[in-house]
């Protein structure tokens with residue numbers, strides 16, 4: 773297996789990730805609710821999600837009244853089958869973000885906790901594939917490392933699920949805001965880039981951010 777291909781790593785942990793998601797749901801943990809609420813309030817016509825995983829963001833969007841178009845793309849077929857069973861066919865599609873065919877144009881593209889699980893070369897390819905399909909806003913949410921080596925994994929490895937990830941050689945690479953900004957700027961002139969601190973799982977141990985890239989012609993908030 774290509775050590776840079778994380779596809780198999782995600783396939784191996786798909787069942788466990790879904791179990792964890794269902795456990796959190798039963799426990800009333802409202803991961804991603806504030807993001808979904810903010811997005812739904814902006815009322816975009818269409819949202820493309822890259823690395824849609826268990827479909828949690830889509831669930832939260834529905835809970836917050838979102839009625840626009842949605843497409844979730846994930847490289848892990850187990851997640852896509854799970855989501856299609858939950859929400860119906862046509863909303864989720866299997867594919868690698870760096871090579872999948874992306875149909876049409878989308879008001880918003882969101883990637884939460886996806887880029888850092890890809891090696892830097894692949895991150896660039898992902899952005900290259902996606903950016904031409906984004907009309908207004910590209911949102912990337914990650915814990916951004918501010919030091920050379922990302923300590924994020926080491927500090928939370930004591931939790932049972934993270935130990936399991938370590939066994940699967942889960943790639944959790946260093947991600948720097950500057951690097952992402954440079955890639956995005958090189959692809960298309962952008963209106964503005966904002967960093968917003970967020971709270972999400974793992975955020976207690978490392979700084980988490982949303983990077984919001986607003987494309988030219990988009991003048992809203």
Ligand SMILES: C[S@@+](CC[C@H](N)C(=O)[O-])C[C@H]1O[C@@H](n2cnc3c(N)ncnc32)[C@H](O)[C@@H]1O
Pocket residue numbers: 778782822823824825826828845846847848851867868869870883884885886889890898
């Ligand atoms: C940490 S999970 C996050 C899932 C979801 N965004 C969430 O916030 O719950 C990372 C997800 O990204 C997917 N993923 C990682 N790299 C990908 C790539 N290059 N193309 C497509 N999906 C990818 C994995 O299969 C996994 O479902």
